[in-house]
Amino acid sequence: AQSVAQPEDQVNVAEGNPLTVKCTYSVSGNPYLFWYVQYPNRGLQFLLKYITGDNLVKGSYGFEAEFNKSQTSFHLKKPSALVSDSALYFCAVRDGIYNQGGKLIFGQGTELSVKP
Amino acid sequence: SQTIHQWPATLVQPVGSPLSLECTVEGTSNPNLYWYRQAAGRGLQLLFYSVGIGQISSEVPQNLSASRPQDRQFILSSKKLLLSDSGFYLCAWSVGVRDTIYFGEGSWLTVV
Numbered sequence: 390a391q392s393v394a395q396p397e398d399q400v401n402v403a404e405g406n407p408l409t410v411k412c413t414y415s416v417s418g419n420p421y422l423f424w425y426v427q428y429p430n431r432g433l434q435f436l437l438k439y440i441t442g443d444n445l446v447k448g449s450y451g452f453e454a455e456f457n458k459s460q461t462s463f464h465l466k467k468p469s470a471l472v473s474d475s476a477l478y479f480c481a482v483r484d485g486i487y488n489q490g491g492k493l494i495f496g497q498g499t500e501l502s503v504k505p
Numbered sequence: 506s507q508t509i510h511q512w513p514a515t516l517v518q519p520v521g522s523p524l525s526l527e528c529t530v531e532g533t534s535n536p537n538l539y540w541y542r543q544a545a546g547r548g549l550q551l552l553f554y555s556v557g558i559g560q561i562s563s564e565v566p567q568n569l570s571a572s573r574p575q576d577r578q579f580i581l582s583s584k585k586l587l588l589s590d591s592g593f594y595l596c597a598w599s600v601g602v603r604d605t606i607y608f609g610e611g612s613w614l615t616v617v
Contacts (some may be wrong), residue, residue, distance in 0.1 A: 421603045432511075432595055433549075433608040440603060478550065483603060490537050490554035490562065491602025498547050 391416045391439075391484050395496035397450050400413070402442060402470045402503055410465040410499045412480030421483040422463045424454055433479065450474070470503045507532035510594045511609030518616055524569075524583040525544065526612050528596030531577065536598040538579040540571055543593040555579060591616045 392415045402408045414420055421440055425433040439446025440457040447453045454465045463480060473494040511528045518524060530536050540552040551564045553571035561571050568587050572580045580597060593613055599606040 421550055423605065430611075430613070432610040433597075435605050435607060477547070483606070484513075485603050490539070490556050491599065491606075492551055492554060492564075493539070493597075494551075494568050495549040498549075 391481050391482050391494045393480050393494055393496040395478075395480055395499045397499050398497070399500045399502065402501070404472050404503050405469050408467050408470040408501065408503070410478050410480075410501060412496060413461050413464065414447075414463060414480070414482050415461065416482055416484075418485065420456075420461075420463075421485050421491075421499050422454075422456065423446065423481045423483070424452070424463075424465050425479045425481065426450075426477050426496075427429045427479065436465070436478075455460045457478070472503050474504055475501055506563060507598075507607070508597055509596060509607060509609040511612055513612060514610065515613045516563075516615070518586050519583075520586045520588060520616055524581070524586050524590070524614070525597075526577045526581040526594055526614070528581075528609060529577055530598045533577070533598070533600060535576060536600055537602070538573060538577075538605045539597040539599075540579065540581050541595040541608075543595060543611075549595070553581070564577065585615075588616050590614065 394413045423438045424436040427433050444456045481493045483491050488505050508531045538555045541549050555573045569583050595611045596609040597606045
């Protein structure tokens, strides 16, 4: 069964510093990995994905993530954090199984707080 | 371009009353459709998914049901709401089973 773990409930960084939000996954086949961001009282916004190809993927708002197969990780990164990046971040994996709808399995979420 | 609409945005319902949340997708055909619930502002739980008209799969036993009367319409219902049905409900869609799933803006349900 697919699963995703986000080991940190909260990450605090100062504005201008680099940030990392951690994610590890467990899948039985090829991983289809995603990051989403959620602002208060809003739906989830897609940030970036890894389906195949380059291990470093770039996404919206200057975010990037590195797929590491040996460590089964897909950590989200940004070189310089902004106060406006403060939000709830979710890592997720799709099971890629058609007759199960390609369900998206989420981690528990990490609250990112960027202080000025 | 594709868009997803979800309504109502906010709903306050008494215990025992019925529920209907509606979701429609524009700009695509035969999407996979999903209902998720987010409780306590954090964890996301898949409730139902549908790979075609009239095809509904339930992930967890509960007081809710889903229907897909048209290709791009997905409805979440209950005959009698419970307090524990309160939460933030998110509709989502995708094409295929490997690419991005896109979410609506959500519906806040408070059962009182």
